[in-house]
Amino acid sequence: MTNTAPKMSAKSPPELLAPAGSLEKCRIAFLYGADAVYLGGKAFSLRAYARNLHDEELAAAVFLAHRSNRKVYVAVNVFARDSDLDRLPPFLEYLEGIRVDGLIVSDPGVLVLARRHAPGTPVHLSTQANTMNSMSARFWQEQGIRRVNLARELTFQEIAEIRLRTSLELEMFVHGAMCVSYSGRCLLSAFLSGRSANRGLCSQPCRWSYRLVEEHRPGQYLPIHEDDSGTFIFNSKDLCLIDELGDLTAMGIDAFKIEGRMKGALYLASVVRAYRQALDTCRTAPEIRGAGASRRLDLDRVSHRPYSKGLLFGDSAGPDGNIHATADYEQTHTLAGLVRLDPRDAGADEFDAPLMSGRVCVEVRSRLVPGMDLDFLFPDGTTETLRLSDFEDLGGNRLECAHPNTRIRIPVHFPTFPLQVIRTSLGTQSRSHEK
Structure with a gap:
């Protein structure tokens, strides 16, 4: 599908933003071409089961990044309860003290505290805030947000419209696992396992297999579809937009984000270098379409579900285009x-x-x-x-x-x-x- 991206004025190349679930992964991300990393401390992040970084490691990550002209953004995107509010100010003050390059928030209350206790640190809005239109983007800009990570439900044309109508920085996910819920807001894990996804404790029940059981026939498991493996009604494919980087760059997207703070070193190195090479090709030879084609081999050699383009082109993939028929990963x-x-x-x-x-x-x-x-x-x-x-x-x-x-x-x-x-x-x- 050919897309007509709006012509934008000359600006800095888009940032390649990589996940870093530990200090070691932070180093690996930079070695393989990330311009910036996003990571979490030991609290207030939506990846509670990642190793995450203690305070000294956060300072080390910032030192490592700044000496090589890279950036570190710290996720403080928990949906805070009142019990969190007293603990947040000293953490925010510490992050400002070590000069992190940005805070990623989703909760308005956390935003208020960030502006109060880390006034010199830019604040980015998480995809969990579900920014779907230009008026919402401008609203957040008026609250002091510098960059918005757009909701993953948006189509190419909707993103282009938001870009034309707003001046703040726009960021979007281009690779990795897709949450079945609305931009990550999910209650399924909390109901089924007592672990709230909105507090970083997701047990990923959307990846489990499900069968139908009739009330008076216990033990008889009926596939909803004719499939001996059962039905996988929530199990989404993984996102992969490496072939769309040229059009998205021309549109004026400021940062391309890779999902995966829970992923390992092989995933990180392979995906970061693939997108780095593709982005560099977009910049040096923009006339070459499909710049990511030669890098797909790296992406196919990490553990993943079948790839899709998410909802970028609406329903063009058909009703099952983003649904994975099994729970299996592909791994070579x-x-x-x-x-x-x-x-x-x-x-x-x-x-x-x-x-x-x-x-x-x-x-x-x-x-x-x-x-x-x-x-x-x-x-x-x-x-x-x-x-x-x-x-x-x-x-x-x-x-x-x-x-x-x-x-x-x-x-x-x-x-x-x-x-x-x-x-x-x-x-x-x-x-x-x-x-």
């Missing part, structure tokens, strides 16, 4: 490990360390055995594949198997760097195990 690869600084390099900074080769230290995340193929992911979009021949523990003892959460040394014939992400195919794992 897994995280093999991360390159780490050797313990003998004590005191060095992983983020600024020079390239390394020879025998490098790897933190193992999946079981490794000789004969496996390892893909080393580079930020420029290239990948080096290494056939694992031999490796040793940090004491120099040769190993026949390396288990997760251990560190080993392996010979690498190309330059690598600390926190480089290494993946391996699940097929390679199986074949190596059979040997």
Whole structure:
């Protein structure tokens, strides 16, 4: 489908905004091309089961970002109860003190406190606030909001209309899991598991499988559709708008946001570098449509549900276009490990360390055995594949198997760097195990 995006005046390139559920993931996001990260502290964030960052780690993330001209936004987007209000001011004052680049809020009361206790910090509005039209956007701008993350229910033309009618910064999700509820406001988890999604405790019941049971026939589970696996009435596909980045950039969107503070390092590195490469192509060669096509391989090699374009083009995908027929994820690869600084390099900074080769230290995340193929992911979009021949523990003892959460040394014939992400195919794992 071809879209006619409105012509906008020249402005800064859109920001690529990545999730960071931990300080390590913050570093990985920056290494692979994110302009900014969004993350949460130990409270007041809608991802309570992410590792999140304690106060010292938040300060470290800001220091890391600012020395490389990147940004950190802190999610304070909980739907606050009165019991939260007394605890929020000191946290907001701390965030202003460490000079975070923005606060992400959804609750008007939290916004009032943010403006009072962190007056020098820009405030962004979360998608949970359900901004669906230009008048709402202007209203929030009058309350001191600098940027609005638009509701995911909007179509391409509706977003274009809001862009033409407003001057504040507009942000939108372009990749990741889609919530079945209205821009994330959901009561299902609270009812079924006692865990409120609106307080960061979602148990994701929309991903469960459901069957119909008639009152007088207990134990007889009837599929609503003719499907032996049951019916998945809430189970949405994952969002992927990498092919639409050119049109959305031309429209004047200020920031493209990737979902996934609960996702792992392989997802983060793969998705961030794919969108980074696609955005750079949009900027340097805007005449090339479908700039993300060559990057889809990275997106297909992370655990995901089938991709869709969400509601960007309305109902053009048909009534089932955004519904996933099973609860299964598609996964061909897994995280093999991360390159780490050797313990003998004590005191060095992983983020600024020079390239390394020879025998490098790897933190193992999946079981490794000789004969496996390892893909080393580079930020420029290239990948080096290494056939694992031999490796040793940090004491120099040769190993026949390396288990997760251990560190080993392996010979690498190309330059690598600390926190480089290494993946391996699940097929390679199986074949190596059979040997």
